[in-house]
Amino acid sequence: MINIDFSGKNVLITGAGGGIAAGIDRSYAKAGAKVHLADMDVKTLEKPAAELKAMGCEVVTHTMDVTDEAMVQKVIDDIVAADGKLDMLCNAAGIISVKNYMDDNSEMFEKILAVNLVGMHKCTQAALRHMLPAGAGKIVNIASASSRKGVASMTFYSASKFGVVSLTQSVALTVAEKGINVNAICPGMIESNMTPLGAKHGNMTVEEYIALTTARIPMGHFQTADDIGNAAVFLCSDMAVNITGQALNVDGAMNMN
Ligand SMILES: NC(=O)c1ccc[n+]([C@@H]2O[C@H](COP(=O)([O-])OP(=O)(O)OC[C@H]3O[C@@H](n4cnc5c(N)ncnc54)[C@H](O)[C@@H]3O)[C@@H](O)[C@H]2O)c1
Incomplete structure (x- = not known):
């Protein structure tokens, strides 16, 4: 019987109060992990935290803005101080701007990059500062179907999400010899x-x-939020030990590259 068991393991999920994260939070909890929920808007964590606790999951909530490097490092250092390690990180925080390219502006582009790409890097680097000495760790980055081809009304978002795939590949190569897996998921359409x-x-x-x-x-x-959670859990499991630097489309065949 195939069984994914994260008992004794912990995970940090960023943007954990969001719609897709609801499925991600639930999936790690179902697999038995201790779940650290982090979001810029801590109020959004009340509902998932209650749901996970009702499932018998050990849950801790954190206020964390992924654009604030010092805050990100402190949250991750605190988790490691409390639990002795960080086993898994799922980078799900994200923002979007839906506008015609000519009506949008550079300020918005910088904001989107700061959260979706640079923020992801800040969380990843802060986590790797602990995972590398431990010689173990799993990182899953939430990319997008718009990581695969441009979208006229989401130029900045799509550019940031192409960047997520590149960041995933390069970081995966950097840590490949250290027993750490870094992958991305490209979700299709999820409410x-x-x-x-x-x-x-x-x-x-x-x-x-x-x-x-x-x-x-x-x-x-x-697609559903749980589809994405299931894929994230799989990528963090022993079944995916030889999968790294990949971006998995979970989009009902919208993309095949
Ligand atoms: N919904 C979709 O169809 C879809 C498709 C492909 C990819 N995605 C990606 O999935 C991820 C989750 O998106 P969602 O659809 O659940 O959106 P959502 O808006 O429901 O959730 C995003 C979460 O990120 C948090 N967040 C925003 N900025 C933050 C910051 N600076 N620091 C920390 N947290 C921050 C928000 O508070 C929110 O809880 C995003 O990366 C998004 O790009 C979504």
């Missing part, structure tokens, strides 16, 4: 605060938007 299906999309009704978007997914349906 969240970032992609609220109930919100207005131009002149389309909600139903028209859902039908249009669904038609672009060969499998004919949206």
